[in-house]
Amino acid sequence: MKAYKVYAIKDGTVIDHIPSTKALKVIDILGLENEGILTIGVGFSSEKMGKKDIIKIENKYLKKEETDKISLIAPNATINIIKDGRLKEKRKIEQPKEYFNIVRCLNPNCITSIGDIDTKFYTVSISPLILRCHYCERIVESGEIEIL
Amino acid sequence: MDFAGKSIISIREMDKNSLLKIIETSNRVKNGEYKNFLTGKVLATLFFEPSTRTRLSFESAMRYMGGGVIGFSGTEYTSIKKGETLQDTIMTVSGYCNVIVMRHPVEGTARLASEIAIVPVINAGDGANQHPTQTFLDLFTLSELFANLSDVRVGFLGDLKYGRTVHSLAYALSLYQSPLWFIAPDLLRMPEYLTQEIKENGSRVHEVDDLERLEEHIDVLYVTRIQKERFGDMQEYERIAGCYRVTKKVVDMLGKDIKIMHPLPRVDEIAQEVDELENALYFRQAHNGIPVRQAVLGLVLGRLD
Ligand SMILES: [Zn+2]
Numbered sequence A: 001m002k003a004y005k006v007y008a009i010k011d012g013t014v015i016d017h018i019p020s021t022k023a024l025k026v027i028d029i030l031g032l033e034n035e036g037i038l039t040i041g042v043g044f045s046s047e048k049m050g051k052k053d054i055i056k057i058e059n060k061y062l063k064k065e066e067t068d069k070i071s072l073i074a075p076n077a078t079i080n081i082i083k084d085g086r087l088k089e090k091r092k093i094e095q096p097k098e099y100f101n102i103v104r105c106l107n108p109n110c111i112t113s114i115g116d117i118d119t120k121f122y123t124v125s126i127s128p129l130i131l132r133c134h135y136c137e138r139i140v141e142s143g144e145i146e147i148l
Numbered sequence B: 001m002d003f004a005g006k007s008i009i010s011i012r013e014m015d016k017n018s019l020l021k022i023i024e025t026s027n028r029v030k031n032g033e034y035k036n037f038l039t040g041k042v043l044a045t046l047f048f049e050p051s052t053r054t055r056l057s058f059e060s061a062m063r064y065m066g067g068g069v070i071g072f073s074g075t076e077y078t079s080i081k082k083g084e085t086l087q088d089t090i091m092t093v094s095g096y097c098n099v100i101v102m103r104h105p106v107e108g109t110a111r112l113a114s115e116i117a118i119v120p121v122i123n124a125g126d127g128a129n130q131h132p133t134q135t136f137l138d139l140f141t142l143s144e145l146f147a148n149l150s151d152v153r154v155g156f157l158g159d160l161k162y163g164r165t166v167h168s169l170a171y172a173l174s175l176y177q178s179p180l181w182f183i184a185p186d187l188l189r190m191p192e193y194l195t196q197e198i199k200e201n202g203s204r205v206h207e208v209d210d211l212e213r214l215e216e217h218i219d220v221l222y223v224t225r226i227q228k229e230r231f232g233d234m235q236e237y238e239r240i241a242g243c244y245r246v247t248k249k250v251v252d253m254l255g256k257d258i259k260i261m262h263p264l265p266r267v268d269e270i271a272q273e274v275d276e277l278e279n280a281l282y283f284r285q286a287h288n289g290i291p292v293r294q295a296v297l298g299l300v301l302g303r304l305d
Helices: A023-030 A064-070 B016-030 B052-064 B075-079 B083-094 B109-116 B132-145 B164-175 B192-200 B234-243 B248-254 B282-300
Strands: A012-019 A038-046 A050-058 A078-083 A086-092 A098-100 A120-125 A130-133 A139-141 B042-047 B068-073 B099-104 B121-126 B154-157 B180-183 B205-208 B220-223 B259-261
Touching (some): A012 A023, A023 A038, B016 B132, B016 B282, B042 B052, B042 B083, B052 B068, B052 B121, B083 B099, B109 B121, B121 B132, B132 B164, B132 B259, B164 B192, B259 B282
Parallel strands (some): B180 B205
Antiparallel strands (some): A012 A050, A078 A086, A098 A120, A120 A130, A130 A139
């Protein structure tokens, strides 16, 4: 493994290749604010991305269905599961079938825009990415997707 | 599909078999095969936005078959802005009835209600989104005249951009892969994503911007109203609305077997002179709302199957 300027963790999850400055948003989406020790690296240089962010979460192994939630802001992130100081699993992000409270519905007359209701979207197509609101059934397309 | 206890929110949840079941059940109900099958059941009609025709149709459907009706209709309830309040209303009313029929100006409200209610919810219109029983009665009316819905050639005329009714019916017909014609001014064309979806389902789609340019024969013309509010320029509105008005002359042009449908209420998009023609189907459509809604109520209440 490459040596980072962030200290290595013995057990937990490393999320690498997050677009630069999006680390806090990733933490927010994954609901990790109160999940023990987090190490956040912002603006590392990356061959692939220019700059990137990294998050290390100690003593927590994030499952695939959890990490797929960040697909919209960090589609190229890599997930490293570290156990006992060794890399146990390395995986990519995939587009989930459903998005809970991640995407905003652009329809001003949707119940989620008017009431205090969590949004829910289904994936209609992956490439190009098209989502459908569970409530008002309107479509949002890749270029117009807004994250809450 | 077993409808007992299920909510009816969107045509998107329906497959061909579910639609077929609704059509067949409606047919048996219309033929008088069942009597008083809703006795002892109570329907609550929650109309957060008034729609007299739809509400009366449901209430009449329920009463004819021996059921009871409670409910409200009025705009004072549209001040319910917070989801919380709506949730409380639905939760409370759930305990007073066996089924809820609901109309609300905000899209997605019926879906939300169905997730809260402990009884089935039937969506009678959520804003511009869905009104599934209208689509059922449209399909049922078509099925009375055409044995095979896969062969019916249906043209949709007018405002195809905003028209909830045409979106749902065109989608439903695409499940049968019926060939479809979309006849609308450029400004009011069928949304691209929907046309795409309809094609993917297997319907052949033809788009023209003028009825006169329609070269192929169609069996049915489904007419919708072009609303003034969609136009900034009133002269432009008058010109376009004039081109999409159905008169006796237009009926003649389309051939003697053409059937004219409309969800009603109509303003002037179909001339009154058309009403007396055999071609006019719209009052039959409206009347079919009764057996179709009775069938839906009977199915979700588990009294028919
Ligand atoms: Zn929505």
